[in-house]
Amino acid sequence: MRDNIRIVLVGDGAFGKSTLVTALIKEVFVVNVQDVVPEVTIPPEVTPENVTTHIIDTPSRGDEQDALETELRKANVVCIVYAVDERESFRRTHEHWLPFLRRQGLSLPVILVGNKVDMRDEDAGPATVLEDEVVPIMNEYREIEICVECSAKALLNVSELFYFAQKAVLHPTRPLYDARDHVMKPECASALTRIFRLCDADGDGVLNDAELNAFQRSCFNTPLQQRELEGVKELVQASRPDGITAGGLNVDGYLYLHLLFIQRGRVETTWMVLRRFGYGDDLSLRDDFLRPECDVPPDCCVELSPGGYAFLTEIFKRYDADRDSALCAAELDNIFSLSPGVPWKHGRFPESTVTNAAGCVTLEGWLAQWSMSTLLDHRLTLEYLAYFGFPGDTRDGICMVARHAGAGGLRRRRKGKQQRSVFLCYVVGAAGAGKSSLIRAFAKKPFASEYTPTARTTATVNSVDVKGAEKYLVMQEFGPYDTSVLQSRRQLEHCDLLVMVYDSSDPASFAYLANLRSNYSLDALPMIFVATKSDLDAVAQRSDPPPDIYCRELKLAAPLYVSPKDAQLASVFQHMAAITRNPASATPALLLARPHPWSTAKIIGVTALAGVGLASTFVAYHTLRYWWTSVIGARSSHSVVPKRHEL
DSSP states (O other), X not given: OOSEEEEXXXXXXXXXXXXXXXXXXXXXXXXXXXXXXXXXXXOGGGSTTOOEEEEEEOOOSGGGHHHHHHHHHHOSEEEEEEETTOHHHHHHIIIIIHHHHHHTTOOOOEEEEEEOGGGSOTTSOHHHXXXXXXXXXHHHOTTEEEXXXXXXXXXXXXXHHHHHHHHHHHSOSTTTEETTTTXXXXXXXXXXXXXXXXXXXXXXXEEOHHHHHHHHHHHHSSOOOHHHHHHHHHHHHHHOGGGEETTEEEHHHHHHHHXXXXXXXXXXXXXXXXXXXXXXXXXSBOHHHHSOOOOOOTTEEEEEOHHHHHHHHHHHHHHOTTOSSEEOHHHHHHHHTTSSSXXXXXXXXXXXXXXXTTSOXXXXXXXXXXXXXXXXXXXXXXXHHHHTTOSSOGGGGEEEEESXXXXXXXXXXXXXXXXXXXXXXXXEOOTTSSHHHHHHHHTTOOOOOSOOOOOSOEEEEEEEEETTEEEEEEEEEOGGXXXXXXXXXXXXXXXXXXXXXXXXXXXXXXXXXXXXXXXXXOTTSOEEEEEEOTTSOOOOOXXXXXXXXXXXXXXXXXXXXXXXXXXBOTTHHHHHHHHHHSGGGGOHHHHHHSOOSSOHHHHHHHHHHHTSOHHHHHHHHHHHHHHHHHHHHHHHHOOOXXXXXXX
């Protein structure tokens, strides 16, 4: 909400603009005032809305047109002052001043101010003036918020005039209410309906007493007494019987209450509700509400906090209408109707996560999908937490964790075990190597016998149990774009595990991986080699050295042979999770940098021990020589083993 307001008064001369400003300040009627009162600033602590208010009087002479236009461009609200006892002044409001404001290209709320009400002809009642003359003008000029009749001389409605001017800026009626048809505007009804759904905690389409009280506390920081609750329901029952059910207030009754607030001049009540739920003056969700500032240090990544997991679990249970512990397409549509739609339209959702046999998203899959989303794009998660009605600051739904233990280069992978819960795995390999089949098996999807090349980057997620702790692995496949990803230092920095996949039945498949490693700086990444299609006859790979020796030279575990087709997976995903937990165990650059077990110090120690006694060394040598030659001789010539005294 804004913290200052500029109120500009315009109108013809001698109708009381300057007198109204002076009467507000001095709280007495001043007979002789200057033509134009200097700008008045009212501090926030003395205004009902707690905002700094600037009141600007303007000249009436035509030769000061430039000064008037300058002030109008800085204004937040315009008050057109006329005299109720001067018919010509009223005619000038709609024949001159309102068209003049429109010609300036301004979109400002306007208040019609009828001054000198104390001098009105008693024979023409105020109701006649308002109904017959003011209302038609308000219908023609939608920018008019309200018409206020006042008297600077009698100090009647003077402070109210400026209060209404403040309200016209802070709580405008025009976005909410169609004064011509006396109905709530569709955009307002849509926003309030969404708020109703967010407050309907049990999803039964009715706000019961507990939910109404929770709504009241959330928006106004105070509960409703039982007597007040009953009064609200009786009010709706009297005028809108279909807005009340045995369980409480339904959406029609809820909208009717807000219509009453607006029509009775309590529009600020509706605005307090809208702003509490993130709506701006244009009745769209504010950008700062959807996307709050959230800077992530380079050495950190973002995960859901325990509060975020709890909230998303609650959303799952609320919208699982049939209570089958899975979200079908209709239930997912119901959830995402609170937002612009499913945010993963291009991510193969729900194929990207765990579903049941019917293709419905399980709670495990729902939380896994959001875990992946938060790791890859935490801003998207913040946005949807806001759409779903996360209580309080949406940033409390996420947390930042160190990307790698320690800090700086390889030391980040060298230091101990990871405390994170979500890890990013890049799955690379030649076309047709079986990457997609491996990933489908990871998400517990059936094997697809028909080969379909991966055309765009995809990501799939599932959880893996590692020594009693649940970890989420995000498997990202790039299709024909492996090389562009591996060329990016920033993208490699985000990778927690490189899954090197080759086809054990294709002799050229492993060479693709060897070329990738030789052409790009990959040794700083933890990696695991996976040989797919073990159900087929293995062939010798056209690589030197072969895969097992290649891995041994890197001090890595030998390739794991798997067959997604036969569901023979050799606990490969548990191995992956174990590596992400202790990345130093599979990072070639670290493993190759480790000293050989027979280090120089150990060799020196062995040499010293060996020199303890030359005689002992000589005897040991000849005994060993005798044993060796005896065995060799026996195996080669079947000669008799020589007797001991022949030595």
